[in-house]
Amino acid sequence: MKLRETYLGLVLGLILATMGAMATYGQVADSISSDSAMVETGQTVQEPADVLSVYAQRLLNRFDKSPLLVTILYIVILYSIVTMITLLIIILIHRGRLKREQTLKDYLLEKYQHLLMDYLFDEERQEEALEELNRVANNRINRQILIDQMIDLSVNLKGDIKEAIKILYIQLGLERDSLEKAYSRKWHENVKGFRELAFMNIRDANDRIARSLNASNDILRMEAQIAMVRLSDANPYEFLDLLKKPLSLWEQVTLHELQIQHNLPVPDFKQWFNSENTSVVMFALEMVGWYKQRGVGKEILGLFEHEEEKVRFTSYKVCGEIGLKMSLPAMIKKYPEETFKNKLEILHTFTKVPDEKYLKFLKNVLDTEEDVQLQIEATKAMENTDEPGISMLIRLMKSKSEYKNYQIIIRHVLDGRIY
Amino acid sequence: MEGAFEILKLFVLNAVFIITALIFTTYLILTIFSAISLRKYLRKNSYVDYNSIVASPLAPSLSVIAPAYNESETIIDNIRTLLSLYYNNYEVVVINDGSKDDSLEKIIKDYDLEKVNYYFDYRLSCKRIRGVYKSRNRSFKKLTVIDKSNGGKADALNAGLNVCRNDLVVSIDADSIMEPDALLKLVKPFMEAKEKRVIGAGGVIRIANSCEISDGHIRKINLPKKFLPRAQVMEYTRAFLMGRMAWSELDGLLLISGALGMFDREIVIKSGGYNTNTVGEDMELVVRIRRYMVDNGLNYDVVYIPDPLCWTEVPNTVKVLARQRSRWTRGTMETLITHRKLFFNRKYKKLGILGYPYWLIFEYLAPIIEFLGICWFIFLLITSKLNWPFFLLLFGFVYFFAVSLSIWSVLFEEMTFHKYERRRDVLRLMGTAFLEPLFYHPMVMLMTIKGNIDKVLNRNKWGKMERKGFGKN
Numbered sequence A: 001m002k003l004r005e006t007y008l009g010l011v012l013g014l015i016l017a018t019m020g021a022m023a024t025y026g027q028v029a030d031s032i033s034s035d036s037a038m039v040e041t042g043q044t045v046q047e048p049a050d051v052l053s054v055y056a057q058r059l060l061n062r063f064d065k066s067p068l069l070v071t072i073l074y075i076v077i078l079y080s081i082v083t084m085i086t087l088l089i090i091i092l093i094h095r096g097r098l099k100r101e102q103t104l105k106d107y108l109l110e111k112y113q114h115l116l117m118d119y120l121f122d123e124e125r126q127e128e129a130l131e132e133l134n135r136v137a138n139n140r141i142n143r144q145i146l147i148d149q150m151i152d153l154s155v156n157l158k159g160d161i162k163e164a165i166k167i168l169y170i171q172l173g174l175e176r177d178s179l180e181k182a183y184s185r186k187w188h189e190n191v192k193g194f195r196e197l198a199f200m201n202i203r204d205a206n207d208r209i210a211r212s213l214n215a216s217n218d219i220l221r222m223e224a225q226i227a228m229v230r231l232s233d234a235n236p237y238e239f240l241d242l243l244k245k246p247l248s249l250w251e252q253v254t255l256h257e258l259q260i261q262h263n264l265p266v267p268d269f270k271q272w273f274n275s276e277n278t279s280v281v282m283f284a285l286e287m288v289g290w291y292k293q294r295g296v297g298k299e300i301l302g303l304f305e306h307e308e309e310k311v312r313f314t315s316y317k318v319c320g321e322i323g324l325k326m327s328l329p330a331m332i333k334k335y336p337e338e339t340f341k342n343k344l345e346i347l348h349t350f351t352k353v354p355d356e357k358y359l360k361f362l363k364n365v366l367d368t369e370e371d372v373q374l375q376i377e378a379t380k381a382m383e384n385t386d387e388p389g390i391s392m393l394i395r396l397m398k399s400k401s402e403y404k405n406y407q408i409i410i411r412h413v414l415d416g417r418i419y
Numbered sequence B: 001m002e003g004a005f006e007i008l009k010l011f012v013l014n015a016v017f018i019i020t021a022l023i024f025t026t027y028l029i030l031t032i033f034s035a036i037s038l039r040k041y042l043r044k045n046s047y048v049d050y051n052s053i054v055a056s057p058l059a060p061s062l063s064v065i066a067p068a069y070n071e072s073e074t075i076i077d078n079i080r081t082l083l084s085l086y087y088n089n090y091e092v093v094v095i096n097d098g099s100k101d102d103s104l105e106k107i108i109k110d111y112d113l114e115k116v117n118y119y120f121d122y123r124l125s126c127k128r129i130r131g132v133y134k135s136r137n138r139s140f141k142k143l144t145v146i147d148k149s150n151g152g153k154a155d156a157l158n159a160g161l162n163v164c165r166n167d168l169v170v171s172i173d174a175d176s177i178m179e180p181d182a183l184l185k186l187v188k189p190f191m192e193a194k195e196k197r198v199i200g201a202g203g204v205i206r207i208a209n210s211c212e213i214s215d216g217h218i219r220k221i222n223l224p225k226k227f228l229p230r231a232q233v234m235e236y237t238r239a240f241l242m243g244r245m246a247w248s249e250l251d252g253l254l255l256i257s258g259a260l261g262m263f264d265r266e267i268v269i270k271s272g273g274y275n276t277n278t279v280g281e282d283m284e285l286v287v288r289i290r291r292y293m294v295d296n297g298l299n300y301d302v303v304y305i306p307d308p309l310c311w312t313e314v315p316n317t318v319k320v321l322a323r324q325r326s327r328w329t330r331g332t333m334e335t336l337i338t339h340r341k342l343f344f345n346r347k348y349k350k351l352g353i354l355g356y357p358y359w360l361i362f363e364y365l366a367p368i369i370e371f372l373g374i375c376w377f378i379f380l381l382i383t384s385k386l387n388w389p390f391f392l393l394l395f396g397f398v399y400f401f402a403v404s405l406s407i408w409s410v411l412f413e414e415m416t417f418h419k420y421e422r423r424r425d426v427l428r429l430m431g432t433a434f435l436e437p438l439f440y441h442p443m444v445m446l447m448t449i450k451g452n453i454d455k456v457l458n459r460n461k462w463g464k465m466e467r468k469g470f471g472k473n
Helices: A004-039 A048-063 A067-121 A123-136 A140-155 A159-171 A174-182 A187-200 A206-214 A218-231 A249-261 A278-290 A297-303 A309-321 A325-337 A340-352 A356-368 A372-384 A387-398 A406-414 B002-013 B015-045 B075-083 B103-110 B153-163 B182-192 B227-249 B265-270 B281-295 B318-338 B346-382 B388-415 B423-456
Strands: B062-068 B090-097 B113-116 B129-135 B143-148 B168-172 B197-207 B212-214 B217-220 B260-264 B300-312
Touching: A067 A123, A067 A140, A067 A159, A067 B388, A067 B423, A123 A140, A123 A159, A140 A159, A140 A174, A140 A187, A159 A174, A159 A187, A174 A187, A187 A206, A187 A218, A206 A218, A218 A249, A249 A278, A249 B182, A278 A297, A278 A309, A297 A309, A297 A325, A309 A325, A309 A340, A325 A340, A325 A356, A340 A356, A340 A372, A356 A372, A356 A387, A372 A387, A372 A406, A387 A406, B015 B227, B015 B300, B015 B346, B015 B388, B062 B075, B062 B153, B062 B182, B075 B090, B075 B103, B090 B103, B090 B153, B103 B113, B103 B143, B129 B153, B143 B153, B153 B168, B153 B265, B153 B281, B168 B182, B168 B265, B182 B197, B182 B260, B182 B300, B197 B227, B197 B281, B227 B300, B227 B318, B227 B388, B227 B423, B260 B265, B260 B281, B265 B281, B281 B300, B281 B318, B281 B346, B318 B346, B318 B423, B346 B423, B388 B423
Parallel strands: B062 B090, B062 B168, B090 B143, B197 B300
Antiparallel strands: B113 B129, B129 B143, B168 B260, B197 B260, B212 B217
């Protein structure tokens, strides 16, 4: 987006409006001068102070209002008109430029596509294609389009061809552009540079990227994290040890998708359970759940005592995902003191890890809790234990309790149409 | 004493001018803030890959709540659109708010629904829920339909909140068309939250009149042919791209349009849900959840997204527009009265110091002052006391400044989302900017005055919105 033009328009409008007002003032002053000259014979040059006062008097006579007010109104009107014309021109120029840029982009994309295909798949034309690419990508814009095209192409490629694209990228000197961007003082340029270097697996700017891991700019920080994950061989998540800023859910999702997309090595995530950064603990927990990492029982139980509600919530959730039966008694202990959201998650875990041993606890929840969601979740957990739970529910349905309408709750849970 | 009287006299004599100048100065400041905010947003989001959350198991689950009243004409297509949004983990809850037409029958037939034993409680008060329906067809498993007695939009939304189960809820008018990626864009601020809890997010509502629509999707964007909806395009562009964007930057946003907004369900329920006693339930809810957060000492954020996320049909006739504007005015009045405690209350920070006074003075009182100004002009005209040169100068000042503001908003649209691809459409929009202050604006001002009168006379009807139906555009 080129909002720079809008500022330019505003400033230009103001300058022109002021000039317009000055011109109006000049005309008035000139006319006053000539009037005065005619009236006061022999005195052809007016003193500025007199000009102002006569000008003010004229405005006062014409409008019966404060001359200052009238002048302000003149300036605003002129400003508005000049702004309107300026903006109209900007809009039309912008439209034309967009169209031209699009045409150039379309042309280059097609051209690059052919040349890249020739370079990658036609050995005879390889040299020629390289020369032609060198010739066409002769300015910053054309090179940027080429980089984007190469990245788009490499996303869907693997092995030797992907490596060939990287070699071409270096041969054309495009990595210099990316490094320049990575070291730029503008954050949005850094982001572009980090992305390109990460895609092409070029590690020359790793120090620069590492410095941005705790940047205050959210986007820059996230892009630095992504780049570091892609550019590290041994432990892609090493940066989590250094992370001081919170890792938002958005960042967690992005990292997780990156992990899946690029099939990156999966570390043992429990190593971050003791991190001082709560969001890192939660991310590690989520990953343990997703990759079904075992042997974390003792560590997860420790997190049941974490002071942060959301960490406890995630640890209950992960216990369900990895089917950690040993966590159920601990959850029963925690249940009475937990928040509503965490109570619900505990019951949800009992649904995911059904065990008839805890039917009594679940029945007790159903009897004592007033909240609909808790009642439903407890009933679902009972139902999931199969025969013993379902028999208990059927017995409850038949019984006529005075203080609880079991029938409605149980019918809801047993209704297969409610997914 | 005499000096003070002189100042007072001067103020009274120039009150209209002073307020106009104040309004224009405020608009100019808002324009600058809006430009900053837009630039920041677009730069930030140009690197975003929304696809990463489409199927992510870590992405939060959402409930889309769509109240419908006599929407038989469009309901099937609109539900289809809602069911085909780009997001993995969401449910659609349609509330038939006691429609008198065959909306429910149509939905039951088209989506193969049957009544289920759904257990819920009336945590938020609402009219009786007659039944909850689910589909026999598993491909519509995301859909839940609630049939309830008529109680109005707010009441229907509360019923939806009682039945849905997810942490984040999206309220949408069933007659609006959502952009396929609207949920992805709306959920992003909630997922980005760190120190502050995001409690609400809204996006830009665009006008669908004259657009080509099929299967519940916008196929081609056209500028409305008729002047009335076209003037509303101008008005919406200004309001959404300039006003709300700036207020979001200033943390003083008081309104997330009822046509589309995402909220934190827990906070909405804790603060009492939608207020059924107002016709401006969307604004009232935002103000109330913000108050709730401040009163409980919780850090929060209300976010606004400049992306066009939702398309709606606006009134095509003066009669329907008058009803809509009367309702908006009454809604604003009711919210401002209910939350009068906010007025210059430092406890509520920017909300109390900036947001509330702005709405009171510039959104609510401005049309009244403008109306009084016109009455005064007519009086001077009748009594031949009108200072014509000064009047023309003042008129030129107001007119040209207003037009230039509109042109700014056209520029913002051009530089950002560039939705009107045809050059002719942009030129027509600019032409509308010149005509709008002369024809459309005075009309809307009178409708606002009528809204005030309606409120005073306790005529608190919602007002029927007659729609052509998207299929007929």
